[in-house]
Amino acid sequence: MFLPAFFRLATLSVAATLTVLGAHVFLRLTGEGGLTAVDFLRTALVAFSGFWLVWGSSAAILGVFRPVRIDTGKSGGGPQGMTAILVPVYNEDPIATFSRIAAMNRSLVDLGISHKFHFVILSDTQVMETAAQEVVWFNRLIEEPDAIGRIFYRRRERNIGRKAGNIEDFIARSGAAYDYALILDADSLMEGATIAAMARRMDGDEQLGLLQTVPHVIHARTLFGRSLQFASTYLSPTFARGAALMAGNEGPYWGHNAMVRMRAFAACCGLPVLSGKPPFGGHILSHDYVEAALLSRGGWKVNLDPSMTGSYEEGPENLIEYAKRDRRWCQGNLQHARLVDAPGLKIWSRFTFIQGIMAYMASPLWLLLLAASVIAALFPDMPTAMPGFVNINFSAWTLIVAVAVVLLLPKFAILSRGMFDGHNRRFGGTLRSLASVLGEIVVSTLLAPTLLLLQSRSVMQVLLGIDGGWPATTRGQNWVDLKTAFHASWWIVAIAILTLGGILILAPASAVWVAPAMVPAILAPFLISITSRPTSNAGTPLLFATDSELSRPSIVDAQRAIFAAWTGQGTQDAGLITVRTAQHVTA
Amino acid sequence: MKHSADFPFARALPDAPLDMPKQMLERRSLLDLLRMTLSALTGR
Numbered sequence: 001m002f003l004p005a006f007f008r009l010a011t012l013s014v015a016a017t018l019t020v021l022g023a024h025v026f027l028r029l030t031g032e033g034g035l036t037a038v039d040f041l042r043t044a045l046v047a048f049s050g051f052w053l054v055w056g057s058s059a060a061i062l063g064v065f066r067p068v069r070i071d072t073g074k075s076g077g078g079p080q081g082m083t084a085i086l087v088p089v090y091n092e093d094p095i096a097t098f099s100r101i102a103a104m105n106r107s108l109v110d111l112g113i114s115h116k117f118h119f120v121i122l123s124d125t126q127v128m129e130t131a132a133q134e135v136v137w138f139n140r141l142i143e144e145p146d147a148i149g150r151i152f153y154r155r156r157e158r159n160i161g162r163k164a165g166n167i168e169d170f171i172a173r174s175g176a177a178y179d180y181a182l183i184l185d186a187d188s189l190m191e192g193a194t195i196a197a198m199a200r201r202m203d204g205d206e207q208l209g210l211l212q213t214v215p216h217v218i219h220a221r222t223l224f225g226r227s228l229q230f231a232s233t234y235l236s237p238t239f240a241r242g243a244a245l246m247a248g249n250e251g252p253y254w255g256h257n258a259m260v261r262m263r264a265f266a267a268c269c270g271l272p273v274l275s276g277k278p279p280f281g282g283h284i285l286s287h288d289y290v291e292a293a294l295l296s297r298g299g300w301k302v303n304l305d306p307s308m309t310g311s312y313e314e315g316p317e318n319l320i321e322y323a324k325r326d327r328r329w330c331q332g333n334l335q336h337a338r339l340v341d342a343p344g345l346k347i348w349s350r351f352t353f354i355q356g357i358m359a360y361m362a363s364p365l366w367l368l369l370l371a372a373s374v375i376a377a378l379f380p381d382m383p384t385a386m387p388g389f390v391n392i393n394f395s396a397w398t399l400i401v402a403v404a405v406v407l408l409l410p411k412f413a414i415l416s417r418g419m420f421d422g423h424n425r426r427f428g429g430t431l432r433s434l435a436s437v438l439g440e441i442v443v444s445t446l447l448a449p450t451l452l453l454l455q456s457r458s459v460m461q462v463l464l465g466i467d468g469g470w471p472a473t474t475r476g477q478n479w480v481d482l483k484t485a486f487h488a489s490w491w492i493v494a495i496a497i498l499t500l501g502g503i504l505i506l507a508p509a510s511a512v513w514v515a516p517a518m519v520p521a522i523l524a525p526f527l528i529s530i531t532s533r534p535t536s537n538a539g540t541p542l543l544f545a546t547d548s549e550l551s552r553p554s555i556v557d558a559q560r561a562i563f564a565a566w567t568g569q570g571t572q573d574a575g576l577i578t579v580r581t582a583q584h585v586t587a
Numbered sequence: 588m589k590h591s592a593d594f595p596f597a598r599a600l601p602d603a604p605l606d607m608p609k610q611m612l613e614r615r616s617l618l619d620l621l622r623m624t625l626s627a628l629t630g631r
Contacts, residue, residue, distance in 0.1 A: 120600065152599070152600045154600060168607055170600075171605050171607050172604055172605065172606075172607055173600065173602070173603075173604055174600045174601045174602070174603050174604075174605075175603065175604070175605030175607070176603035176604060176605040177601035177603035178603075262605065263605070266605045266606065266607045267607075267608070268610065269607070269610070270607040270608045270609045270610055271609070271610065271612075272609045272610060272611070272612055272613075274612070274613065275613060290612070294610055338612075338613070339612050339613075341614060342611075342612040342613070342614070343611060343612075343614060
């Protein structure tokens with residue numbers, strides 16, 4: 001417990017010191033000749049938003065200096081406990097989902113440990129045609145080796161409590177038959193060896209309540225998706241290593257690709273329905289963070305282990321799908337404001353809630369800072385509240401460069417370390433990694449203003465009490481045509497044109513500060529559309545190549561082969577499959 | 588939550604219920620506590 005406390009304190013000290021320094025520099029710059037009320041507001045916003053920027057970067061730097069340990073899970077025997085591998089689905093493509101289950105099952109069968117693992121498909125599917133298809137493809141799935149008596153399917157007619165309610169329903173009915181549950185998403189894919197290693201870790205540490213892996217994104221095909229995929233595989237493990245150092249035994253749970261101890265989870269994680277109406281009341285949306293906090297409250301260890309390889313997921317392929325998911329997460333994280341003072345929680349759990357809330361509140365705060373700066377530029381003769389500073393011997397660029405360093409330093413530190421520890425080699429060498437890091441910086445910088453406005457809108461909607469619901473994830477939707485992109489982002493273009501146009505007319509000298517944010521926002525429809533274009537199918541593209549593309553994991557190959565075989569057979573031998581109607585789907 | 592009889596599936600999920608008690612996440616107000624105490628005393 002000493003080490004996490006030390007790292008938390010050290011990171012907090014660094015973040016606080018740099019924030020105070022940054023705020024002081026900003027105040028000196030804006031306060032030349034006299035400080036107005038708007039200057040104080042802007043400084044407060046810079047300090048508040050800047051702190052979270054520095055905090056995130058400090059965590060990553062911490063991860064750069066932590067030794068890397070790779071655990072492929074290949075050593076060690078079979079686990080002792082029984083594990084239920086839970087696959088909650090909600091209007092997903094059953095062929096893709098079930099082919100992943102088939103691949104994971106074959107991987108466990110090959111290791112000779114399949115008798116210790118059951119798969120349970122927990123369907124909350126509400127579209128009846130999809131539900132009927134699930135039964136059709138379940139018939140195919142149970143033709144897999146050792147499937148009978150080990151692979152189960154059940155569907156709820158009403159998806160009460162969404163994913164958390166789905167899992168709770170399973171535990172309430174069958175939980176006592178299992179020691180552990182590996183909780184997956186419909187797009188999760190894990191090597192059998194990794195699953196076995198997780199179960200062995202649970203066997204070996206009776207206090208371990210939850211073990212979270214860092215899933216790597218796979219199968220991305222568009223520029224947007226591949227940029228995200230590269231960030232998740234090349235950069236995220238280092239950020240996670242830093243976060244894990246600070247979290248210690250009070251780590252995060254991301255809702256999937258994680259194993260829980262069944263009796264601990266059952267005893268601690270029955271989620272209540274919050275009083276009041278959505279978005280702040282009702283069922284808890286971002287249940288994973290809450291479940292991690294509750295396990296910690298119950299005295300169980302919650303560990304994040306970035307060293308475990310063989311854990312994969314898929315990501316959104318375009319900015320519109322990303323924003324849809326982000327809207328859901330935004331509502332879920334802001335709902336945690338109700339839980340920050342929940343009785344008995346560990347301080348770190350409360351801080352994690354605040355961190356999650358700030359991940360979304362940061363966007364409207366940056367926007368407010370931009371708006372306040374525009375006002376300051378438009379009305380330079382506002383009455384001063386305090387005498388200002390004199391002899392300012394540095395320019396505004398000092399602050400811009402400082403922000404850029406905070407944002408970019410972790411990425412280049414990861415690249416530098418990768419030259420020595422073999423990380424870059426797995427991604428095609430240092431030059432290729434450098435090109436991808438630079439590409440990721442360009443893509444994320446160009447899309448940042450659009451995301452800032454989208455997130456600000458989400459926050460405003462939640463604060464106004466508008467419930468975003470729980471739209472199903474649309475996987476495999478790639479290209480967004482210009483018309484659709486414009487339909488989704490016209491208001492962003494309008495805001496950007498009005499802001500930049502107003503500044504150019506009324507305070508042209510300040511346009512240089514506003515243009516870097518507003519020009520990409522004006523181009524939002526083009527950027528959304530261009531980044532959603534699938535990349536060439538011929539080989540691995542030069543940019544954003546990942547280790548799993550350059551040396552494809554066996555589980556990914558297996559899943560692709562099963563998917564191809566099933567879809568090929570499905571069209572050729574369709575007559576062999578009994579197409580059942582929805583009445584065969586038990587609820 | 589068993590599969591229907593004609594479902595081509597050898598064994599249904601185990602009947603092994605595990606209690607999952609609802610957790611307290613919201614702090615109760617003084618009024619709530621008073622109301623609960625009175626309910627307990629009056630047996631209602």
